[in-house]
Amino acid sequence: xxxxxQSPRHEVTEMGQEVTLRCKPISGHNSLFWYRQTMMRxxxxxIYFNNNVPIDDSGMPEDRFSAKMPNASFSTLKIQPSEPRxxxxxxxxxKRTVQETQYFGPGTRLLVL
Amino acid sequence: AQKxxxxxxxxxxxxxxxxxxxxxxxxxDPSYGLFWYKQPSSGEMIFLIYQGSYxxxxxxxxxxxxxxxKARKSANLVISASQLGDSAMYFCAMREAGYSSASKIIFxxxxxxxxxx
Numbered sequence: 382x383x384x385x386x387q388s389p390r391h392e393v394t395e396m397g398q399e400v401t402l403r404c405k406p407i408s409g410h411n412s413l414f415w416y417r418q419t420m421m422r423x424x425x426x427x428i429y430f431n432n433n434v435p436i437d438d439s440g441m442p443e444d445r446f447s448a449k450m451p452n453a454s455f456s457t458l459k460i461q462p463s464e465p466r467x468x469x470x471x472x473x474x475x476k477r478t479v480q481e482t483q484y485f486g487p488g489t490r491l492l493v494l
Numbered sequence: 495a496q497k498x499x500x501x502x503x504x505x506x507x508x509x510x511x512x513x514x515x516x517x518x519x520x521x522x523d524p525s526y527g528l529f530w531y532k533q534p535s536s537g538e539m540i541f542l543i544y545q546g547s548y549x550x551x552x553x554x555x556x557x558x559x560x561x562x563x564k565a566r567k568s569a570n571l572v573i574s575a576s577q578l579g580d581s582a583m584y585f586c587a588m589r590e591a592g593y594s595s596a597s598k599i600i601f602x603x604x605x606x607x608x609x610x611x
Binding site (some may be wrong): 437490 | 546604
């Protein structure tokens with residue numbers, strides 16, 4: 382089975398540009414999570430969805446960040462406008478509703494210049 | 495509020511020795527779950543082991559075992575017979591209170607394990 386797929390794997394952009402990160406969860410998984418990892422703050426949850434519905438977005442840092450899950454096999458995390466402090470590794474993870482374990486994608490390494 | 499504490503920022507261990515990575519947690523909820531993830535230098539997050547708060551026995555997965563001491567609120571990871579490939583960052587995590595379908599995980603700050611040949 383394919384794991385969680387994230388694209389792009391690396392993104393370099395300039396401050397002020399829009400950035401869109403993409404995630405395809407494991408087939409059959411109906412919970413999806415977006416995390417951000419930085420040296421200063423560690424691994425922090427941004428938002429998670431259950432059955433395509435956002436359940437908790439309290440970790441989204443500010444209005445510049447938005448996430449959508451239009452269907453069970455696709456989610457996006459958008460940053461507009463991007464700032465240098467958004468530079469981080471962004472992970473997507475998924476799991477089945479009745480399952481405990483979250484499975485992570487390979488991450489997107491974002492650098493905002 | 496729930497909290498995960500990993501007090502060892504880094505550890506060095508000789509190959510083939512056993513190693514224990516410490517994790518303590520704080521929660522007032524009787525129902526919770528504890529996880530360990532491994533992050534090698536390549537960056538991916540790899541699930542290692544899970545322990546439910548009501549599980550009577552310590553979880554084991556191959557060379558990994560979770561030393562669950564509920565009264566002390568500790569969930570240490572034990573790696574037996576360490577290998578060079580075990581060198582990585584290790585994160586302890588806890589599922590917050592609630593049903594697993596609608597719960598999120600909080601992560602500790604991690605422990606960097608280095609295995610010496």
